[in-house]
Amino acid sequence: MEFSVGDVLSRSALVLKRRGPQFFGVGLIVMLPVLALMFVLREHFDVQRDFQPPPPGGPDATDRALDALLDLYTHMAIWNGSITLTEQLLTPILTAMVVFGSFRMLRGQDDRVRDAVDVVVRNLPRLIAVSIVYSLIVTIGTLLCCLPGIFAIIAMFVAVPAAVVERVGPVAAIRRSWTLVKPRFWPVVLVGLVLFAVIMGTGIVAGIFAQFAPTPVAIVVMWLARAVGLVFSSVASSVVYHDLRASSEGLLDEDYDAIFG
Numbered sequence: 001m002e003f004s005v006g007d008v009l010s011r012s013a014l015v016l017k018r019r020g021p022q023f024f025g026v027g028l029i030v031m032l033p034v035l036a037l038m039f040v041l042r043e044h045f046d047v048q049r050d051f052q053p054p055p056p057g058g059p060d061a062t063d064r065a066l067d068a069l070l071d072l073y074t075h076m077a078i079w080n081g082s083i084t085l086t087e088q089l090l091t092p093i094l095t096a097m098v099v100f101g102s103f104r105m106l107r108g109q110d111d112r113v114r115d116a117v118d119v120v121v122r123n124l125p126r127l128i129a130v131s132i133v134y135s136l137i138v139t140i141g142t143l144l145c146c147l148p149g150i151f152a153i154i155a156m157f158v159a160v161p162a163a164v165v166e167r168v169g170p171v172a173a174i175r176r177s178w179t180l181v182k183p184r185f186w187p188v189v190l191v192g193l194v195l196f197a198v199i200m201g202t203g204i205v206a207g208i209f210a211q212f213a214p215t216p217v218a219i220v221v222m223w224l225a226r227a228v229g230l231v232f233s234s235v236a237s238s239v240v241y242h243d244l245r246a247s248s249e250g251l252l253d254e255d256y257d258a259i260f261g
Contacts (some may be wrong), residue, residue, distance in 0.1 A: 003247040005190045012239045015102050016232075023098055027231040028224075030094045034086050035223045042215055044079040048072065049211060049218070083226075088135045091230060092127035095160045096120045098234040103165075103242060123164050126173075130163045133170040154189055157181055161241035180244040188240060195236050199229035 016023070038045070051072050054064040100119045120127070134156055142149030155178045162180070163173035181188050206225035210218035 003184045003187060003243050005187050005194075008187075008191050008236070008239050008243055009194065011243070012235050015105055015235050015239060019101050019105055020231075023101065023231050023235065024227070026097055027094050027227045027234075030090050030097075031087070031223065031227045031230065033090065034083060034226065035220070037083060037086055038219045038223055039216075041079055041082060042219060044075040045219065046215060047075040048079065049215075085135065087226065087230070089128065089131050091234070092131045092160045092163075093120055093124075094230055095234040095237060096123055096127055096164045098231070099161045099164050099238045099241070102235060102238040119164065123167070126163050126167070126169060127160065130160055130170040130173050133174065134159060137174075154185065154192055155181060157188055157192065158237055158241035158244060161238050165241070180241070180248065183248065184244065188244075191236060191240055195233055198232055202228050 051068075054061070054068050096119055097117070137152050137156065138149055140148075141152040156174050157177060158180055159170075159173045159177040162168065162176040163170070166173070166176060168176060202225045203222075206221050209221050213221065
């Protein structure tokens with residue numbers, strides 16, 4: 001089996017078609033803490049949405065403009081930082097359940113939510129460790145420069161599926177992800193770009209709507225957009241991991257049995 005971007009996208013679409021409602025339902029449940037946090041931080045959201053630069057003129061116009069921008073960026077940092085961190089900690093939980101459901105579907109088997117929950121419970125410490133290490137690496141890479149952060153995201157694209165399927169720790173999962181991604185780096189980059197476009201498009205539509213809706217409705221819409229993006233990224237990483245392994249190593253029935261037996 002050859003790794004193909006077209007196959008990854010079509011297989012991801014097939015997974016979403018067959019298991020989309022189930023995955024989105026699970027995603028909404030997993031993302032409930034993010035919704036609660038959004039309402040706790042709604043003041044910071046309102047400041048960003050209602051921001052108006054101070055009128056020009058006056059001896060202290062520059063100071064007032066700088067103070068207003070500093071206040072805006074502070075609220076943005078609190079809002080985005082807190083929500084993104086919480087989301088990153090929850091992402092592996094959903095991804096683990098999607099990995100289970102996607103692998104079972106690609107094998108032509110049914111799966112039960114209870115079985116997927118059992119997979120998450122068994123792997124929870126490992127998933128949290130992977131999430132923390134992943135977040136640290138991406139954050140450091142992004143702070144150093146945008147390109148190292150992007151490279152880290154691609155290199156660790158299938159770290160969570162590797163941790164779940166192969167039952168390894170964070171360092172081994174990241175190393176395993178890079179081993180699988182490296183020979184097909186640019187095709188994985190293309191998958192990442194398509195995924196980024198879908199998530200960004202959903203976020204932009206939700207952001208435009210949020211500008212005119214009441215705050216509670218706006219927060220729910222933005223939360224739904226994040227949940228949709230999370231499900232899309234979880235499905236994509238699961239299918240990419242499946243296809244990378246199938247193309248480089250092959251996956252036989254006994255391999256599936258060993259993975260989820």
